[in-house]
Amino acid sequence: MRSYRALARAAARAALAYRLSLLLGMGAVLVQLVALLAVWRVVLAQSPINGFTWPQMRAYLLVAFAAGIVVSILGDFRMAYRILDGDVALDLVKPVDYQKARFAESLGGLWIELALIGVVVGVTLAFTGGVDLPAGAGAALFVASMLLLVPLKFLIVYVSTLACFWTQNFMGVQWARLAVVNLLSGALIPLVYLPHWLATAAQWSPFAGLTSTPALIFLGRVDAGEGLLLVAVQLGWVLVLWFGARLVWRAALRRLTVNGG
Amino acid sequence: MPIVEARDLTKVFRRPDKGSGLAGSFKHLFARRYSDKVAVDHIDLSIEAGEAVAYVGPNGAGKSTTVKLLSGILVPTTGQVRIDGLHPQRDRTTVAHRIGVLFGQRTQLWWDLPVSESLAVLRDIYGVDHATYRQRLARFDDVLELGELLPVIGRKLSLGQRMRADLAAALIHGPQVVYLDEPTIGLDLAVKDRVREFFRSLRDEGTTVMLTSHDLADIEGFCRRLVIIDAGRIIFDGDLVGVKDTFARERILHVETARPVPLETLRDSLPGAEVTVEDTPQRYAVRFDRFAVSAGQVVTVLAGLTDLVDFRVDEPSIEDVIRRVYSGELVLPR
Amino acid sequence: MRTARLYLRLLGAHFRSLLEYETDFLILAGATVLMQVVNIVFLAALFAKVPVLNGWTFWSVLMMFGAVALAEGVGSLFFDGMWNLAWHINRGELDYYLVRPYPVALQVSSAALGINGLSNIVTGSLMIGAGLAHSAVDWTPWRVGLAVLLLISSVVIKVSINLATNAVCFWLSSPSPMFAFAMHQVGDLARFPLSIYPLALKAVLGVALPFAFISYFPIAYLLDTGPSRWLGLLTPLAAVYCAGVAALVFQRGLRRYESAGN
Numbered sequence: 001m002r003s004y005r006a007l008a009r010a011a012a013r014a015a016l017a018y019r020l021s022l023l024l025g026m027g028a029v030l031v032q033l034v035a036l037l038a039v040w041r042v043v044l045a046q047s048p049i050n051g052f053t054w055p056q057m058r059a060y061l062l063v064a065f066a067a068g069i070v071v072s073i074l075g076d077f078r079m080a081y082r083i084l085d086g087d088v089a090l091d092l093v094k095p096v097d098y099q100k101a102r103f104a105e106s107l108g109g110l111w112i113e114l115a116l117i118g119v120v121v122g123v124t125l126a127f128t129g130g131v132d133l134p135a136g137a138g139a140a141l142f143v144a145s146m147l148l149l150v151p152l153k154f155l156i157v158y159v160s161t162l163a164c165f166w167t168q169n170f171m172g173v174q175w176a177r178l179a180v181v182n183l184l185s186g187a188l189i190p191l192v193y194l195p196h197w198l199a200t201a202a203q204w205s206p207f208a209g210l211t212s213t214p215a216l217i218f219l220g221r222v223d224a225g226e227g228l229l230l231v232a233v234q235l236g237w238v239l240v241l242w243f244g245a246r247l248v249w250r251a252a253l254r255r256l257t258v259n260g261g
Numbered sequence: 262m263p264i265v266e267a268r269d270l271t272k273v274f275r276r277p278d279k280g281s282g283l284a285g286s287f288k289h290l291f292a293r294r295y296s297d298k299v300a301v302d303h304i305d306l307s308i309e310a311g312e313a314v315a316y317v318g319p320n321g322a323g324k325s326t327t328v329k330l331l332s333g334i335l336v337p338t339t340g341q342v343r344i345d346g347l348h349p350q351r352d353r354t355t356v357a358h359r360i361g362v363l364f365g366q367r368t369q370l371w372w373d374l375p376v377s378e379s380l381a382v383l384r385d386i387y388g389v390d391h392a393t394y395r396q397r398l399a400r401f402d403d404v405l406e407l408g409e410l411l412p413v414i415g416r417k418l419s420l421g422q423r424m425r426a427d428l429a430a431a432l433i434h435g436p437q438v439v440y441l442d443e444p445t446i447g448l449d450l451a452v453k454d455r456v457r458e459f460f461r462s463l464r465d466e467g468t469t470v471m472l473t474s475h476d477l478a479d480i481e482g483f484c485r486r487l488v489i490i491d492a493g494r495i496i497f498d499g500d501l502v503g504v505k506d507t508f509a510r511e512r513i514l515h516v517e518t519a520r521p522v523p524l525e526t527l528r529d530s531l532p533g534a535e536v537t538v539e540d541t542p543q544r545y546a547v548r549f550d551r552f553a554v555s556a557g558q559v560v561t562v563l564a565g566l567t568d569l570v571d572f573r574v575d576e577p578s579i580e581d582v583i584r585r586v587y588s589g590e591l592v593l594p595r
Numbered sequence: 596m597r598t599a600r601l602y603l604r605l606l607g608a609h610f611r612s613l614l615e616y617e618t619d620f621l622i623l624a625g626a627t628v629l630m631q632v633v634n635i636v637f638l639a640a641l642f643a644k645v646p647v648l649n650g651w652t653f654w655s656v657l658m659m660f661g662a663v664a665l666a667e668g669v670g671s672l673f674f675d676g677m678w679n680l681a682w683h684i685n686r687g688e689l690d691y692y693l694v695r696p697y698p699v700a701l702q703v704s705s706a707a708l709g710i711n712g713l714s715n716i717v718t719g720s721l722m723i724g725a726g727l728a729h730s731a732v733d734w735t736p737w738r739v740g741l742a743v744l745l746l747i748s749s750v751v752i753k754v755s756i757n758l759a760t761n762a763v764c765f766w767l768s769s770p771s772p773m774f775a776f777a778m779h780q781v782g783d784l785a786r787f788p789l790s791i792y793p794l795a796l797k798a799v800l801g802v803a804l805p806f807a808f809i810s811y812f813p814i815a816y817l818l819d820t821g822p823s824r825w826l827g828l829l830t831p832l833a834a835v836y837c838a839g840v841a842a843l844v845f846q847r848g849l850r851r852y853e854s855a856g857n
Binding site for chain 3: 027028031032034035038039041042043049050167168169171172173174175176178179180182183188189193194195198
């Protein structure tokens with residue numbers, strides 16, 4: 001446990017050392033928030049669409065932003081380059097579990113991310129007006145959903161980074177992942193706006209848990225029962241991906257040892 | 262007019278001070294502190310066309326920084342540089358045609374291209390016509406055996422091969438002034454010899470060469486002028502041979518006598534010299550100043566005391582002298 | 596002319612080695628196309644519910660997305676080396692560039708070739724083309740010429756902003772081009788009509804970092820839509836201004852270059 005805590009601290013320290021990179025790396029998420037706020041403010045000025053009013057959409061976008069920032073100090077670039085350079089072999093001799101070690105690193109930066117979310121959400125609310133907070137069961141489900149989002153997001157990034165064992169190209173895989181996640185998680189547009197078949201597919205995919213689930217619970221657009229189901233789906237995907245990632249890792253190691261790094 | 266001229270050249274680097282640990286990084290977020298490091302400290306240097314100069318000094322003395330200032334890579338903090346009367350930054354393009362630079366630690370070859378292609382790209386950048394280009398390649402092939410390297414991809418060259426190819430790259434445009442910064446670093450002896458041979462041919466053709474090295478074997482037999490830099494300042498600028506005369510006046514005579522001689526007797530008969538017993542009795546070392554007394558005189562005195570079996574005079578090599586200058590054992594007058 | 600020829604020569608030097616990594620190209624091309632597809636799905640989903648956004652139709656906003664993609668694609672394909680500037684500075688790798696008789700900025704930008712730019716150029720052009728096909732522009736030779744000029748200016752602006760923002764790395768000690776990357780992200784705001792943004796953002800995108808001249812202003816002029824559409828005619832001026840500023844920032848930055856190993 002101590003070694004994982006040390007890894008987490010080291011990750012936070014690395015993130016702080018390049019604090020500018022850290023702040024700016026989150027720019028993409030922030031820019032999307034600004035653009036979408038501007039678009040929806042105009043679109044929803046007269047009447048609600050698909051049941052979304054402007055204050056609701058604003059709350060949705062803020063939750064989407066928070067969900068987008070959490071676990072974004074990942075060091076996935078570092079991980080990718082260590083795989084591509086073959087340096088990953090050095091990580092293997094360390095007496096820590098590779099997957100848990102990377103997870104610990106992504107947790108290390110969490111408090112920095114939370115601070116940033118606090119600032120941006122605070123500023124946005126100050127400029128555009130407040131939002132209604134969920135209460136009772138809704139609040140509990142929202143917290144549970146946000147907590148599950150942490151391992152879920154880590155696992156999606158982790159598995160896609162493991163693709164470097166096969167592709168030699170990290171950038172392309174990452175772009176593709178970002179594009180898919182952006183659309184299917186509901187970060188770009190709430191899933192109800194998508195064609196029905198696509199929305200349904202997205203709803204059951206692991207990606208919905210990255211934005212849509214916590215956002216819909218926050219807005220109270222799902223009742224307690226539906227909310228519970230959505231969170232259960234999130235949890236299911238966390239478990240599937242956690243053990244699935246181990247299988248991928250084992251296959252990757254075979255590849256590494258066969259090819260000699 | 263000197264072809265390279267530096268006046269009052271100073272370069273100060275500014276480095277952020279970071280505390281250690283998470284707290285240190287955090288503090289640096291809000292309060293930035295810096296420390297200044299003077300890498301080159303008020304240097305005056307002028308090199309005449311056709312001159313070959315060795316520029317030496319211990320690691321971190323400011324050698325590479327000087328070369329980078331003289332080639333216009335760095336902008337001096339104060340002072341100025343003129344290459345053939347031109348300003349290295351303002352007239353960068355013109356100056357670039359006249360100078361060639363080799364950094365031994367760094368390659369300018371394209372890592373994913375064959376050497377021949379890297380050289381061809383450089384040919385086009387410098388606008389060298391094809392006939393001249395072929396002529397130069399042929400010459401590089403003579404001295405550096407470049408031919409065998411031409412089809413090799415940059416990243417697949419060994420260190421020695423890379424240095425030979427990089428030399429060709431630095432000289433493909435026939436520069437008037439060449440800066441060679443640590444050009445033999447990491448090379449094996451055979452390649453070193455070949456590269457040194459090449460430097461001599463450059464010098465003989467009248468190219469102005471400034472050679473920076475901490476391998477002093479590079480400079481012996483190559484140039485007459487020696488500049489020594491230490492802690493950013495030039496502490497010697499003069500004749501290579503003169504260094505020995507000026508700063509290494511001392512000689513050591515190792516002598517073996519037929520019978521033991523009391524040390525006091527030897528010391529009394531050789532005032533001004535320092536006599537010590539060596540590993541076996543009957544062997545002595547006499548340390549003397551060659552301008553106070555000649556080796557012949559010492560031998561004559563000793564021969565008057567006893568029969569001499571054998572003797573040998575050691576004079577310090579230039580390497581020795583400079584090494585002792587670095588270590589502070591020998592202090593050169595300013 | 597010699598400068599341009601030499602530029603293509605330098606760029607082309609990387610082309611052959613790039614072809615060795617065919618799967619790389621396919622993955623990158625696939626990813627960039629996917630990103631544009633996601634954008635189009637988003638726009639289609641949005642405009643399925645609202646006919647116009649501040650007076651702008653689906654097709655005109657698609658053109659803006661296309662213009663940003665095209666400019667970005669040209670930036671990647673021909674000037675991708677800029678994105679390695681931070682790394683070069685950090686490692687002291689500009690040394691040799693500085694002693695060669697060719698503009699340092701051009702040596703930097705030609706040092707890499709982003710083959711993925713090709714797919715952005717193609718998808719961007721298709722989006723612009725589709726938008727124009729659904730517009731009621733009255734094409735005269737003069738308008739065609741003007742459209743081409745606006746397009747070139749738009750690309751020049753994007754590339755100049757890339758250069759200037761990457762050159763900021765001379766002042767920052769970061770080994771990655773994060774500042775430029777963040778500004779590049781800000782540029783994505785220009786994919787939407789400028790009129791939807793609050794005044795401060797309009798000022799940023801119209802003046803400080805004139806991304807709006809890549810897409811919004813020239814398209815507003817061409818389609819004769821929106822308020823102050825005449826501003827689109829200033830696009831070539833904006834291009835000249837941006838190129839000048841970028842060159843100045845780069846030159847200033849170069850004076851601060853400290854190489855490495857001190």
